[in-house]
Amino acid sequence: MTFQFNFTIEDHLENELTPHGGGALALDSSKESSVSEREKGKHRDKKCSTEQFDLPQDHLWEHKSEGNAALSQDTDISLNTANSSSNLEPRENSQLCLRVAKEHAIPKDLKKVLENKVIETLPGLQHVNISVVKTNLLKENFPGENIISKSFSSHSDLITGVYEGGLKIWECTFDLLAYFTKAKVKFAGKKVLDLGCGSGLLGIIAFKGGAKEIHFQDYNSMVIDEVTLPNVVANATWEDEENDINEPDVKRCRKSKATQELCKCQFFSGEWSEFCKLVLSEKIFEKYDLILTSETIYNPDYYGPLHETFLRLLDKNGRVLLASKAHYFGVGGGIHLFQKFVEEKNVFETRTLKIIDEGLKRFLIEMTFKYPS
Numbered sequence: 001m002t003f004q005f006n007f008t009i010e011d012h013l014e015n016e017l018t019p020h021g022g023g024a025l026a027l028d029s030s031k032e033s034s035v036s037e038r039e040k041g042k043h044r045d046k047k048c049s050t051e052q053f054d055l056p057q058d059h060l061w062e063h064k065s066e067g068n069a070a071l072s073q074d075t076d077i078s079l080n081t082a083n084s085s086s087n088l089e090p091r092e093n094s095q096l097c098l099r100v101a102k103e104h105a106i107p108k109d110l111k112k113v114l115e116n117k118v119i120e121t122l123p124g125l126q127h128v129n130i131s132v133v134k135t136n137l138l139k140e141n142f143p144g145e146n147i148i149s150k151s152f153s154s155h156s157d158l159i160t161g162v163y164e165g166g167l168k169i170w171e172c173t174f175d176l177l178a179y180f181t182k183a184k185v186k187f188a189g190k191k192v193l194d195l196g197c198g199s200g201l202l203g204i205i206a207f208k209g210g211a212k213e214i215h216f217q218d219y220n221s222m223v224i225d226e227v228t229l230p231n232v233v234a235n236a237t238w239e240d241e242e243n244d245i246n247e248p249d250v251k252r253c254r255k256s257k258a259t260q261e262l263c264k265c266q267f268f269s270g271e272w273s274e275f276c277k278l279v280l281s282e283k284i285f286e287k288y289d290l291i292l293t294s295e296t297i298y299n300p301d302y303y304g305p306l307h308e309t310f311l312r313l314l315d316k317n318g319r320v321l322l323a324s325k326a327h328y329f330g331v332g333g334g335i336h337l338f339q340k341f342v343e344e345k346n347v348f349e350t351r352t353l354k355i356i357d358e359g360l361k362r363f364l365i366e367m368t369f370k371y372p373s
């Protein structure tokens with residue numbers, strides 16, 4: 001039996017696109033494999049690098065299907081590739097693409113970051129309307145990663161190794177946001193990572209809560225540029241600038257306040273182990289006090305790199321706050337499988353903070369080092 005993973009492509013986008021067929025993330029529930037079986041596969045992971053293929057980094061991914069390597073760019077080739085590899089089922093032999101990590105600079109012209117964006121409000125924060133972002137990018141003929149059309153043509157919110165779901169605010173993000181308020185989580189002075197950030201709302205709350213430094217990571221470059229960064233900029237203190245048009249000094253001062261605030265933030269795209277390497281290579285890298293992560297444990301193939309990221313980047317007295325659904329039908333991951341994986345590794349202990357038992361059951365857990373010293 002096949003499943004589609006949480007298919008929610010907006011209707012209006014559907015009208016603007018010509019479906020190319022195939023490419024669906026068709027997942028077979030009878031093929032759920034154990035963590036250890038999948039762990040074996042991770043050693044076969046392959047790294048995609050720009051050097052290897054002499055292509056711009058943003059445009060690069062690889063999907064291997066039945067021994068047939070397909071390299072695609074943001075052109076028709078990518079669509080053909082998706083069509084020819086129409087079955088992106090997780091397989092025992094699936095090759096994960098280790099997409100090279102990079103840091104995204106904060107543009108000098110902050111206003112430009114919010115150009116053509118529609119801002120919406122949630123309690124305590126602002127964020128861009130993602131449907132509008134997608135529509136605008138479609139009009140611009142897919143600059144950068146072509147993940148919107150791929151997501152559409154594959155009828156899926158994620159395409160393994162190509163698009164990992166960042167162009168949507170997932171349910172568990174709201175669970176963690178509610179938990180921050182209820183548990184009065186303190187961010188002041190902390191070094192925080194929003195891992196698999198998508199829209200970055202978790203990191204933004206840390207930013208607004210006075211965190212010392214906030215890093216945002218997403219698999220996809222386009223998500224960082226078009227959603228995460230604009231969201232963070234929208235939440236910086238610069239809203240009165242327009243009124244000060246006749247007061248250049250004040251204006252400059254306010255502007256610099258936003259820029260100053262944003263200096264606390266850094267943005268990264270790329271696969272987790274590549275991201276780890278990149279940040280650890282920074283000379284004065286300090287480990288994170290807090291790693292926030294929502295809906296990132298759906299794919300058991302990624303548990304190894306994810307666990308390694310926590311292990312290498314979390315401060316010995318730090319904690320991970322992780323939100324997840326109980327089970328991701330079709331993909332095979334979920335909270336119990338992940339906790340079992342963590343137990344087997346014997347590095348972290350996990351504690352359940354909250355169970356949300358409405359609709360699909362969801363969990364908030366905390367991870368801390370078992371032996372911090």
Ligand SMILES: C[S@@+](CC[C@H](N)C(=O)[O-])C[C@H]1O[C@@H](n2cnc3c(N)ncnc32)[C@H](O)[C@@H]1O
Nearest residue numbers: 164165166169170173196198218219271272294
């Ligand atoms: C389902 S989305 C969740 C986005 C966001 N945290 C939320 O709750 O709305 C999963 C996120 O995890 C990240 N991700 C998943 N697998 C990854 C991998 N192997 N390497 C790097 N990032 C990954 C992607 O960037 C993606 O945005």
